[in-house]
Amino acid sequence: MIFPKEVEIIEVGPRDGLQNESVFVPTKMKKELVRKLSKMGVRRIETASFVHPKAVPQMADAVELATFSNELGIDYIALTPNMRALARAIDCNVPQIAVFVGATETFNQRNIRSSIADSLGECTLVFKKAKACNMKIRAYVSMGFSCPYEGTVAYEQVARVVRHFVNIGADEISIGDTNGKANPRIVYERFSRMKHDFPETQFIAHFHDTNQFAYANVLAALQAGITKFDSSIAGLGGCPFSPGATGNVSTEGLVKLFHEMNIETGMDEKAMMDAANFAKGLLQQLTSS
Secondary structure (H helix, E strand, C coil): CCCCCECEEEECHHHHHCCCCCCCCCHHHHHHHHHHHHCCCCCCEEEEECCCCCCCHHHCCHHHHHHHHHHHCCCEEEECCCHHHHHHHHHCCCCEEEEEEECCHHHHHHHHCCCHHHHHHHHHHHHHHHHHCCCEEEEEEECCCEECCCEECCHHHHHHHHHHHHHCCCCEEEEEECCCCCCHHHHHHHHHHHHHHCCCCCEEEEEECCCCCHHHHHHHHHHCCCCEEEEEHHHCCCCCCCCCCCCECEHHHHHHHHHHCCCECCCCHHHHHHHHHHHHHHHHHHHHC
């Protein structure tokens, strides 16, 4: 088995974790969550999304969160699905942006209201402008293993999107088990083939825990040579356009797993649990209000 000396965990709780909450989380509470996350040793945090507020109301305060992230001096990521969103991110001096395209037509239409081909065309424009502004670019492939609308997703469906991202210069590509239905075998086989077909590409594994296979899938990805993982504090998450999807794999669970295996994460467990308890309390407040 493969046991690397260290892995990188990218915290996505403030964006991917909170986007599915129906009750708006007060901006000051989001800021406090980001502040606590910044204390735990994580290298990068996905803090905001410049999607249109009508599509994802929870992300309406992206400018304030980006400004706060700049004040903290952290390395953070903001979602910018189109040129309008990118323009706002540039105005906010965002250091890293992210785009996303679904591997299936049905999901992409429901999520972005666009065909895959048109979405990739938009990403080409976004990448060109972002690179001119010296921004790092993360690309998400949603529904990388299965889809709630189309079922099993073939390798070539994912590779089509990955290939385009590679050709236009993505710095890293996150393959998402968006609805949490992947299993260790397909995870291992898919990432192994991805690394073979795109050997110079930096891949990230992004798991949701719908079937409670997320930690097994993490180990399968690790064996395929993946050393970067997205996670969400307290397991926050879900996708508003993926029926039944539950939270992301939890940051504290992932860190505990890796530390037990003597794999370094750079995380301070005490600070991490402080952030996790805050996140859990935040959700309790929302559900009781």
